[in-house]
Amino acid sequence: MxxxxxxxxxxxxxxxxxxxxxxxxxxxxxxxxxxxxxxxxxxxxxxxxxxxxxxxxxxxxxxxxxxxxxxxxxxxxxxxxxxxxxxxxxxxxxxxxxxxxxxxxxxxxxxxxxxxxxxxxxxxxxxxxxxxxxxxxxxxxxxxxxxxxxxxxxxxxxxxxxxxDDKKGNAVGENRRDLVLTSGGKDSVVTLELLRATLSATGRPFDCLLLNPTEAALAVAGRALLHQGSGGRAIRSSKNVGxxxxxxxxxxxxxxxxxxxxxxxxxxxxxxxxxxxxxxxxxxxxxxxxxxxxxxxxxxxxxxxxxxxxxxxxxxxxxxxxxxxxxxxxxxxxxxxxxxxxxxxxxxxxxxxxxxxxxxxxxxxxLLRSLYELQIARLFAQHSAYFLLFRSCNRGMKSNAWCGRCSKCLFVYTALYPFLEREQMLAIFGSDLFAWEGAAEVLRTLLGLDAHKPFECVGTRDETLAAIYLCAEKIKGQGIPLPASLREIEETILATRRDLPELARSILTAWSDQHHLPLDLAELLRQKIIR
Structure with a gap:
């Protein structure tokens, strides 16, 4: 060189x-x-x-x-x-x-x-x-x-x-099937499981495309293809089967x-x-x-x-x-x-x-264009087979771990917390991220209060606020004292807002018609949100 x-x-x-x-x-x-x-x-x-x-x-x-x-x-x-x-x-x-x-x-x-x-x-x-x-x-x-x-x-x-024009049955058009760009995160899981749910009705199998895959991406794709059965892989070239x-x-x-x-x-x-x-x-x-x-x-x-x-x-x-x-x-x-x-x-x-x-x-x-991250987190919570497989932390990508200290980890933790049990959260992340002494500062950054929103793939400021509200309500409903990080956010922000129940509801039930989804997939996804 x-x-x-x-x-x-x-x-x-x-x-x-x-x-x-x-x-x-x-x-x-x-x-x-x-x-x-x-x-x-x-x-x-x-x-x-x-x-x-x-x-x-x-x-x-x-x-x-x-x-x-x-x-x-x-x-x-x-x-x-x-x-x-x-x-x-x-x-x-x-x-x-x-x-x-x-x-x-x-x-x-x-x-x-x-x-x-x-x-x-x-x-x-x-x-x-x-x-x-x-x-x-x-x-x-x-x-x-x-x-x-x-x-x-x-x-x-x-x-x-x-x-x-008249070349029927050429290599590209011979199969109606889907190629899904797959990472090791929760969004990929939701997409793959939605497609798997439609396979019998649509007859459209899918396969996963991975670029420089992480351990988590390989695990997520492997689980999804295993659950799909042989539908997608059987019609692919034998060089790629498995x-x-x-x-x-x-x-x-x-x-x-x-x-x-x-x-x-x-x-x-x-x-x-x-x-x-x-x-x-x-x-x-x-x-x-x-x-x-x-x-x-x-x-x-x-x-x-x-x-x-x-x-x-x-x-x-x-x-x-x-x-x-x-x-x-x-x-x-x-x-x-x-x-x-x-x-x-x-x-x-x-x-x-x-x-x-x-x-x-x-x-x-x-496939997820019409949904917010908080909605995707709720859908992901229905797929426990992936809980120990998925990863979203960029810092811990090479070691297949959650660092527990970055804005990406804190956002995913906050988004999932309202929909999973405490034991499940500890199994996924290894610790209570709200108990970390730096959590409040990161949450404030996610809310856009002390600096610009992190340059990460995280939810909107309103989503983070709604998710924190849902977390606090869940913890208080269980009779457990709020962690210091959430207590600080509640005292300085949540206590000043009376619209948070409606904000959370509106985000969790939101749907945007601005998308490019085929009608059958749009209807399936919309029904998932309505339930």
Whole structure:
């Protein structure tokens, strides 16, 4: 591995000062090409990026259990187009090191609408990065995208879009089945169990897609597939039978060296990468619906910066989901080759824009879009088989543990407490997190009282308030003294509010018609909330 050039290290100073210095030193980021390496049942794609003049990256993504006859039957250029876009989203993780004012795409061409979509994702999806580094992105020429590649990729996309009209039974459309992006958290559990409940009625089996899976993710997926039975796995390629689909993504170590050397670092829209990865995997493995577990709570921003709402979870929002669906239908997975059978019943979209028609392509949607985190916690509480399997703590991810000290742990603990017994909570988390002396401070942060809302995937401020109220009422109803953390919140906040019973009720029974759910799944989920 080559060492970083010794000619430049950012001078100490604010993020804004370092960004300006880096942008002068490194004026152009280049997406040069990507290379495919095919083995017996593995596809490895290496993306080649360059920050001019002298920093190069070669991150890799590896798909295992590939059935090559299936992949080779895809329309001409389909796989290359999807991988090209996977690399396009991957660029953000490397571009951020220098915030180069130009992103040059040499591997292919992008039309003006594609460039607009990508820049919109960069602006909103990188908002937390801009905020943390105090970077002003508002100048019209802060970053421009130049797609300077030859017409090869563009011509392949055109073939992808307009050929294969009458190719019945091709590799992509032969099975009506779902691919679920799965983590080790409670949201994935609820999605998987909802799909399992519909299997006999819909005949749509599902499988799990895991990226760099944690121990918890493997356990959750394994349990869900075991409960499903052979329905999903039996029709998948024999190379994949017996477990979830696993994809490995490798970060180029040079990026970590840059971080250590003082280059810019921060959050990127990871769920956007997962969206493109999901559609790519669906094409490779033969699925026509990609399902994620992004919830309504993701809509709430954490802080305002330069007149914009900064949302850690932007790529989990409805705005992103809608934009990605539109982009996917036009540029990633057009209807004509994704779904050759026009007569599939029961696939009508929900209420947003009637996006599903009789000639549908890949569908990408969030099953939990209409629900708040607190509602999801109540649904999760019905699935005790997962209590000791799931994990949501980012700090404890590698050790498969709950750290018990972060905002993510405190939020999940608070959200679940009203719906589980004390013994169950202790079995899951190992201790009473409300008894920790720092709990009150973290809860206040979750409420947005002392600082901006944590840059974590947590519920809204109102949800946290409602959950704390429900916890306090439950504990008092059992004749137990409130822990010091809850007592402090009750005395300073709960005691001043008379609307908390109604707030909790309204959140637990809430439903949003702003979603992209198929009607059958929307009705099932709504009935779960009404009960």
């Amino acid at each position: 080559s060492k970083l050039p010794a000619i430049f290290r950012p001078a100490p100073g604010s993020g804004a000062e370092r960004a300006e210095q880096l942008r002068r030193q490194y004026p152009r980021f280049v997406y040069e090409r990507f290379a495919l390496d095919r083995s017996a049942d593995t596809l490895r794609v290496t993306f080649h990026f360059r920050i001019e003049p002298d920093i190069v990256f070669a991150p890799e993504t590896t798909f295992s259990g590939v059935d090559w006859p299936r992949v080779d039957s895809l329309p001409q250029g389909a796989l290359e187009n999807l991988l090209f876009h996977l690399g396009l989203i991957e660029t953000l993780s490397y571009w951020k090191a220098t915030c180069s004012p130009e992103i040059r795409v040499e591997v292919g061409q992008l039309d003006p609408q594609q460039i607009t979509w990508f820049l919109d994702l960069l602006r909103h999806g990188m908002g937390e990065f801009f905020y943390v580094n105090q970077i002003d992105w508002r100048a019209p020429e802060f970053v421009r995208v130049v797609a300077s590649g030859d017409a090869r990729m563009k011509s392949e996309v055109q073939v992808l879009r307009f050929a294969q 477990g979830p689909i696993i994809v490995r993504r490798t970060i180029d170590p040079r990026l970590l060296e840059l971080n250590a050397a003082g280059y810019l670092n921060g959050h990127t829209p990871f769920s956007a990468l997962l969206a493109v990865l999901g559609v790519t995997a669906a094409a490779i493995y033969g699925y026509n619906r990609v399902i994620v577990s992004n919830e309504r709570s993701a809509e709430e921003a954490g802080v305002e910066y330069l007149g914009e709402q900064i949302n850690h979870q932007y790529s989990k929002t409805l705005r992103f989901e809608t934009a990605f669906r539109e982009y996917s239908r036009k540029y990633l997975a057009p209807p004509r080759w994704c779904h050759p059978d026009p007569g599939v019943p029961g696939e009508g979209s929900a209420l947003l824009e009637n996006t599903q028609d009789d000639n549908e392509g890949f569908e990408y949607f969030s």
